[in-house]
Amino acid sequence: EALASAVAHGAAAVQLAGSLMPTPADLDLPSVVTTSDVPLDRALSEPAP
Structure with a gap:
């Protein structure tokens, strides 16, 4: 719930x-x-740092 709220605020x-x-x-x-x-199994589109 906190993550969803943070994403909504940022958006x-x-x-x-x-x-x-x-x-x-x-x-x-x-x-x-x-x-x-x-x-x-999802491939990354770019390498992770």
């Missing part, structure tokens, strides 16, 4: 002008999807 922040902070009305929590199912 809202980059859509606002200047250095405005997002308000709860700017957040779109239903559009954030998190999962604990990591696709271990």
Whole structure:
């Protein structure tokens, strides 16, 4: 839940002008999807640092 909230805040922040902070009305929590199912067979598109 905390990760989804952080992603929603970040997504809202980059859509606002200047250095405005997002308000709860700017957040779109239903559009954030998190999962604990990591696709271990998925190839990386670039090397990890």
